Amino acid sequence: MLRIVLLLLLLLLLLLLLYSLSRGLLSETLKAEVESRLPSTFSCEHRAAQSSLCVMEVLRPALINISGRVYRKNPVQEESYEEEEDDYPCSGAAAEQCLDEPCDAYDIQQTDRGFRCAIDVPSVLYKYIIGKKGETRKRLESDTKTSISIPKQGVEGQIVVTGAHRAAVASAVTRVEVLIDSFRRKQPFTHFLSFALNHPQVQQGFLRFREQVLERCGQDAGVDESIFQNPAKLHLTIGTLALLNEQEVTRASKLLQQCQDVIRDITEAKPLPVEVRGIEYMNDDPSMVDVLYAKVRVQDGSDKLQQIADRLVECFAAAGLMERERDRVKIHGTVMNTLFRKDPSAEDKSASARPGAKDREAFNAKNILQMFGEVYFGAFELNSVQLSQRFSTDDTGYYSSAGRVTFS
Numbered sequence: 001m002l003r004i005v006l007l008l009l010l011l012l013l014l015l016l017l018l019y020s021l022s023r024g025l026l027s028e029t030l031k032a033e034v035e036s037r038l039p040s041t042f043s044c045e046h047r048a049a050q051s052s053l054c055v056m057e058v059l060r061p062a063l064i065n066i067s068g069r070v071y072r073k074n075p076v077q078e079e080s081y082e083e084e085e086d087d088y089p090c091s092g093a094a095a096e097q098c099l100d101e102p103c104d105a106y107d108i109q110q111t112d113r114g115f116r117c118a119i120d121v122p123s124v125l126y127k128y129i130i131g132k133k134g135e136t137r138k139r140l141e142s143d144t145k146t147s148i149s150i151p152k153q154g155v156e157g158q159i160v161v162t163g164a165h166r167a168a169v170a171s172a173v174t175r176v177e178v179l180i181d182s183f184r185r186k187q188p189f190t191h192f193l194s195f196a197l198n199h200p201q202v203q204q205g206f207l208r209f210r211e212q213v214l215e216r217c218g219q220d221a222g223v224d225e226s227i228f229q230n231p232a233k234l235h236l237t238i239g240t241l242a243l244l245n246e247q248e249v250t251r252a253s254k255l256l257q258q259c260q261d262v263i264r265d266i267t268e269a270k271p272l273p274v275e276v277r278g279i280e281y282m283n284d285d286p287s288m289v290d291v292l293y294a295k296v297r298v299q300d301g302s303d304k305l306q307q308i309a310d311r312l313v314e315c316f317a318a319a320g321l322m323e324r325e326r327d328r329v330k331i332h333g334t335v336m337n338t339l340f341r342k343d344p345s346a347e348d349k350s351a352s353a354r355p356g357a358k359d360r361e362a363f364n365a366k367n368i369l370q371m372f373g374e375v376y377f378g379a380f381e382l383n384s385v386q387l388s389q390r391f392s393t394d395d396t397g398y399y400s401s402a403g404r405v406t407f408s
Helices: 002-036 044-059 123-130 132-144 166-184 200-217 246-258 260-267 304-318 366-372
Strands: 062-066 069-073 109-111 114-121 146-149 157-163 191-196 235-241 272-280 291-298 333-337 376-382 384-389 401-406
Touching: 114 123, 114 166, 123 132, 123 157, 123 166, 132 146, 132 166, 146 166, 157 166, 191 246, 191 304, 200 366, 200 376, 235 304, 235 333, 235 384, 246 260, 246 304, 246 384, 246 401, 260 304, 260 401, 272 304, 272 366, 291 304
Parallel strands: none
Antiparallel strands: 062 069, 109 114, 114 157, 146 157, 191 235, 191 384, 272 291, 272 376, 291 333, 384 401
């Protein structure tokens, strides 16, 4: 009897041991599978962290908004490539990074041969749908059992998706829109919403500031005349937009016009008396600065300017024309920028962005901030917001306007 009990105990221990070993092997297998998808150059610690992040991203994927529709963004390892003039490259993973169930929001029309859907896409983005040697379009057509018709490069028109089944067409359109959104985000901005600060009084104050800085701080590292803003183009940036054809410019201009009533409700249909006084920087080392900004405030102490900026960004972001980077807009008026060394028409994308930082020579702003921290540039009545075109100049010296609304 005792032997039987001992044998049963040994058998139970053996089963527990086998169970533990199987769980360990399974865990190692899953871990190896996740890590095998990570770049081999990652350190062990980095790979372990990325494995955990992959699990979290699958369980709680990011959401993106495309043309008013929300999709889940699933994690993928995107391929890198260099753009070529004739062969249109494209990452296949990018086209599949954000698939969701086909939705009914598309304007899919039934035809004699099945179903059809036409979508507006700027011609500059056609190459990302075509892909290198047409690979991306072929893969999309094969995966969704549809046909994708794309206009000739440089010809504005619609991409037309056709197929035998409505769901297949919806799936293909979803993939195309997600792919387009992915590459649209990588396009340089073409326009920006701005408050013009080039009032004659402010320009005069700016020229005095420039002259005194060069006279008293011209020996400080990196300080020279080339990094000062063009006085005729002094402005506050509200937000940037990548408008890739005339249709998108027209759409943005119309949207700005639709915001006029909201703006006038804030200003009580009157111009805003503003004062430009003081300068600031946004990094943590005043001896290594790329940009100095002028501070602007409404003279009655209200936050009406901030309200207008926030409402405009909210409106344009909801329409898919602008990315909202923070809860409140950081209104900034550039007076000195190291990007101007190589390109006097250059613009920072945002108050905190540092494009091409490795190619920029920072300047020492310690003395400038100490001597001119509360410099007075001038005051005037601000009465409009503009949709300004980057790299352009109108007959006043300011940026050409693609749209404008007034406060009064």
